[in-house]
Amino acid sequence: MNTPLSRRSLLQQAAGLGVTVSFMGGSAFAAADGAMAKRKLVVVICRGGMDGLTVSPPVGDPDYTALRGAVAVAPDQALKLDATFGLHPALESVHALALKGQARIAPAIASPDRARSHFEAQDVLETGAAQVYGVGTGWLNRTLEVMGPSRVEALSVGATAPLILRGKVQAASWSPGKGVDETARLPTLLQDLYKSDPMMGPAFARGLETEAMAQAAMTGLDPAPTAVSADTTSMAPKSMWQNAVNTQPGMAPAAMTPAPQAIDTQRQGREAARKLGATLAGFMVQEGGPRIAAISLDGWDTHAGQVGQLNTRLSYLDAVLDGLNTGLGAEWRNTVVVAATEFGRTARVNGTGGTDHGTGSTALVLGGGLKKGGVIGDWPTLKQDALFENRDVRPTLDMRGLFKGVLADHMGVDRKALETTVFPDSADAKAVTGLV
Amino acid sequence: MSLPSNDMMAAIAATRFGLGARPGEIAAAQSDPRGVLLAQIRPEGADQPQGDGESTAQRLAEFRDYQMTKREAKADGQAKSDPVKDAQKRLRDQTEGDFLARARLGANTEAAFRERWTLFWSNHFTVSATKQITAAVVGPFEQEAIRPHVFGRFEDLLVASSTHPAMLLYLDQAQSMGPGSKAAAYQRKNGKPVGGLNENLAREILELHTLGVDAGYSQADVTEFARALTGYSIGRPQDQNPHQYLFRDNTHEPGARTVMGKAYPQAGQAQARAVMADLAVSPHTARHVATKLAAHFVNDAPPPALVARLEKSYLDSGGRLDDLARALVTAPEAWDPAPAKFKTPYEFAISTWRAVGAEPSAIGKLAPVLTGLGQKPFSAPSPKGWDDQAQTWCAPDALIKRLRFSEGFAAVAADRLDPNAFAQSALGARLTPPVAKAVARAETRREAMALLLMSPEFQRR
Numbered sequence: 001m002n003t004p005l006s007r008r009s010l011l012q013q014a015a016g017l018g019v020t021v022s023f024m025g026g027s028a029f030a031a032a033d034g035a036m037a038k039r040k041l042v043v044v045i046c047r048g049g050m051d052g053l054t055v056s057p058p059v060g061d062p063d064y065t066a067l068r069g070a071v072a073v074a075p076d077q078a079l080k081l082d083a084t085f086g087l088h089p090a091l092e093s094v095h096a097l098a099l100k101g102q103a104r105i106a107p108a109i110a111s112p113d114r115a116r117s118h119f120e121a122q123d124v125l126e127t128g129a130a131q132v133y134g135v136g137t138g139w140l141n142r143t144l145e146v147m148g149p150s151r152v153e154a155l156s157v158g159a160t161a162p163l164i165l166r167g168k169v170q171a172a173s174w175s176p177g178k179g180v181d182e183t184a185r186l187p188t189l190l191q192d193l194y195k196s197d198p199m200m201g202p203a204f205a206r207g208l209e210t211e212a213m214a215q216a217a218m219t220g221l222d223p224a225p226t227a228v229s230a231d232t233t234s235m236a237p238k239s240m241w242q243n244a245v246n247t248q249p250g251m252a253p254a255a256m257t258p259a260p261q262a263i264d265t266q267r268q269g270r271e272a273a274r275k276l277g278a279t280l281a282g283f284m285v286q287e288g289g290p291r292i293a294a295i296s297l298d299g300w301d302t303h304a305g306q307v308g309q310l311n312t313r314l315s316y317l318d319a320v321l322d323g324l325n326t327g328l329g330a331e332w333r334n335t336v337v338v339a340a341t342e343f344g345r346t347a348r349v350n351g352t353g354g355t356d357h358g359t360g361s362t363a364l365v366l367g368g369g370l371k372k373g374g375v376i377g378d379w380p381t382l383k384q385d386a387l388f389e390n391r392d393v394r395p396t397l398d399m400r401g402l403f404k405g406v407l408a409d410h411m412g413v414d415r416k417a418l419e420t421t422v423f424p425d426s427a428d429a430k431a432v433t434g435l436v
Numbered sequence: 437m438s439l440p441s442n443d444m445m446a447a448i449a450a451t452r453f454g455l456g457a458r459p460g461e462i463a464a465a466q467s468d469p470r471g472v473l474l475a476q477i478r479p480e481g482a483d484q485p486q487g488d489g490e491s492t493a494q495r496l497a498e499f500r501d502y503q504m505t506k507r508e509a510k511a512d513g514q515a516k517s518d519p520v521k522d523a524q525k526r527l528r529d530q531t532e533g534d535f536l537a538r539a540r541l542g543a544n545t546e547a548a549f550r551e552r553w554t555l556f557w558s559n560h561f562t563v564s565a566t567k568q569i570t571a572a573v574v575g576p577f578e579q580e581a582i583r584p585h586v587f588g589r590f591e592d593l594l595v596a597s598s599t600h601p602a603m604l605l606y607l608d609q610a611q612s613m614g615p616g617s618k619a620a621a622y623q624r625k626n627g628k629p630v631g632g633l634n635e636n637l638a639r640e641i642l643e644l645h646t647l648g649v650d651a652g653y654s655q656a657d658v659t660e661f662a663r664a665l666t667g668y669s670i671g672r673p674q675d676q677n678p679h680q681y682l683f684r685d686n687t688h689e690p691g692a693r694t695v696m697g698k699a700y701p702q703a704g705q706a707q708a709r710a711v712m713a714d715l716a717v718s719p720h721t722a723r724h725v726a727t728k729l730a731a732h733f734v735n736d737a738p739p740p741a742l743v744a745r746l747e748k749s750y751l752d753s754g755g756r757l758d759d760l761a762r763a764l765v766t767a768p769e770a771w772d773p774a775p776a777k778f779k780t781p782y783e784f785a786i787s788t789w790r791a792v793g794a795e796p797s798a799i800g801k802l803a804p805v806l807t808g809l810g811q812k813p814f815s816a817p818s819p820k821g822w823d824d825q826a827q828t829w830c831a832p833d834a835l836i837k838r839l840r841f842s843e844g845f846a847a848v849a850a851d852r853l854d855p856n857a858f859a860q861s862a863l864g865a866r867l868t869p870p871v872a873k874a875v876a877r878a879e880t881r882r883e884a885m886a887l888l889l890m891s892p893e894f895q896r897r
């Protein structure tokens with residue numbers, strides 16, 4: 001029974017790695033034109049302030065090595081993109097796509113927020129507002145609002161709902177775990193109790209609906225149907241719960257389950273991340289499946305010990321993207337993926353082998369339908385007088401411009417709605433057009 | 437604003453201010469619901485969980501041994517030797533033991549308001565187990581830096597947190613070095629790699645622990661405060677107090693600092709202390725703390741009158757937390773019968789055990805459900821700590837997982853209970869007729885209990 005369960009346990013590991021996935025958009029575009037109706041968008045949010053100078057090291061910039069000191073990527077280690085830029089060696093799959101013209105970098109991009117606070121900057125990135133506290137809904141949610149007149153499906157994978165897809169459109173959610181038998185009495189009774197609860201009612205209904213879709217996505221991943229049924233046998237949870245309760249305080253704990261042997265954490269992490277990407281793809285290729293998705297990757301706040309941490313995090317990012325790419329198969333040509341962060345980090349290494357909160361960073365843009373081209377946006381260089389406030393990569397591109405361009409050209413979102421509803425007050429952030 | 441009946445207030449005292457009612461708790465609070473809460477405020481601070489009793493210094497010493505074992509194994513060409521695995525398991529067992537001890541305190545305590553109040557401050561000054569070394573000391577941090585001070589002065593809590601090795605490690609302060617310090621000059625002279633500033637702790641103290649992000653400080657203020665904090669470090673094995681807070685004068689950036697327009701001419705560790713003393717009594721901090729407390733206890737969108745009341749208490753008392761706790765408990769806005777707050781996974785799980793008068797028997801019964809619901813033990817995703825807003829936790833998938841937990845829990849706990857009495861003891865006057873009816877009509881005791889645990893009244897507080 002171990003073998004069929006391993007895929008699912010890998011997914012559970014992925015949740016433990018700080019990876020969560022959220023997606024939205026089902027039959028929202030049923031009325032749209034044939035080609036446009038297949039278009040898909042995945043946004044990867046790298047939380048914590050991802051260091052652009054490590055993601056796509058400008059090893060050809062004459063100031064790079066001196067500024068970065070111990071955290072610099074060695075020029076001969078970087079996976080070459082052009083005369084100035086390379087990719088971090090952990091981004092192998094992204095590099096392979098880049099060589100085919102299916103991955104590009106925007107190396108000096110930022111949201112409009114300049115406070116260098118994680119929480120404020122993530123809010124701005126996810127709300128799409130010009131400043132923090134401007135808006136309480138996410139721009140992916142508002143995208144669906146303006147695109148889908150009816151029956152908009154919204155799905156969040158992950159135990160918590162991220163701001164980017166909060167809003168008027170109810171988001172469903174799913175994360176790796178065991179399902180609930182929808183036909184059982186309890187869900188029905190509960191739906192009745194939740195009728196008068198405006199928050200729990202819709203959320204619970206969506207949770208039940210999503211279970212069916214999850215089963216299909218997982219089955220699609222693994223052709224052996226026994227895998228799923230083996231899991232659902234644990235619906236009878238009594239054995240797992242035997243002795244769960246100490247009725248007298250101070251009773252000795254039952255023996256703990258032995259910890260799984262950590263063989264090669266990073267390799268397992270990569271594998272789990274790849275499966276997660278592939279599962280997300282499994283949702284998206286289904287008839288009526290979500291066409292807009294968001295993935296969160298935590299752990300980018302590297303104030304100390306940056307080299308090792310980023311090596312691990314980037315290998316996970318690469319694996320998620322690779323899983324998505326291979327899982328989407330023929331649908332990859334209809335998909336654009338954008339990986340972005342709330343802010344970059346200081347251009348100079350700090351006193352503790354890391355970097356502090358900065359401004360400009362790198363966004364990755366991937367997809368089977370991308371037009372070939374060089375870096376997106378201008379490179380301000382790392383000359384001292386080019387640095388923002390003499391410390392950070394100077395942003396030359398507003399994140400909202402990139403998102404607007406992708407939504408307009410790739411997803412066919414109405415331009416006026418983009419300016420008024422999805423990204424209000426973003427006239428300064430000109431849409432980056434011609435990417436697809 | 438008038439107060440609800442004593443019956444309703446007793447139910448609110450146990451579920452909103454406390455951690456969920458244990459059998460008999462609501463009935464016992466009926467004669468004086470507010471008095472029951474006020475009596476829990478005491479100068480000696482919070483209760484201490486009954487764990488292994490190890491201090492931060494002991495844990496850090498053990499962690500150092502583990503690192504050396506690992507290094508030796510690596511030098512011998514063994515990637516993972518048995519001693520390394522044993523040490524890793526011991527570290528994991530300790531962290532899990534700390535968490536279980538805390539959960540049991542939460543499940544058993546009769547002073548549950550005191551514990552909820554403590555958990556709020558522990559989360560306000562988050563140290564997360566997301567680094568291996570901090571995992572070893574999150575538990576001791578809470579016991580040493582937070583629990584003794586929760587009804588004292590905010591300034592003492594701030595200083596205790598900011599000088600605790602766990603926080604100094606978590607926010608990378610321990611190695612931060614003034615570029616103009618004696619140690620940096622020595623390194624420079626000897627051609628060694630020169631250390632420098634790390635501004636992580638300085639920024640998070642300003643943004644998260646005291647003033648709040650919108651208080652108008654600048655990048656220059658963050659950097660100046662980071663310079664003032666240089667030297668706040670931890671003793672090495674050869675120092676007099678190994679693995680404890682140590683101020684290193686030779687890494688402290690010399691000279692006066694200016695933070696938010698005020699000059700700090702002090703030398704040594706007194707400099708950052710003086711900054712912290714001012715931060716602790718700043719009106720920005722009062723507002724930040726008052727808003728966050730009101731949102732945690734009462735409503736995600738806290739009533740402005742309640743925030744104003746708490747803010748005034750904070751300012752009038754110079755940040756006395758016992759006064760603040762009394763202001764909260766006596767505020768009529770805090771007793772609105774509508775249960776606006778949705779329980780976090782930890783609150784939900786603990787209240788479930790409390791409802792049956794029990795405690796979790798093993799970490800394996802508690803940790804997986806919390807991790808599945810997105811609240812992995814001791815592992816807040818960032819220094820901001822855990823969110824407590826309904827929108828975060830009431831995701832569709834999370835409700836399905838709560839249902840599965842409730843079914844499993846009921847499968848072992850329901851058979852010895854009278855469902856109707858259980859519903860009454862868990863919710864008191866907060867039990868609504870539709871839920872009471874559903875429980876009464878359930879096919880089995882298990883179904884009745886799962887329904888009650890999953891009812892909006894139990895999921896909310």
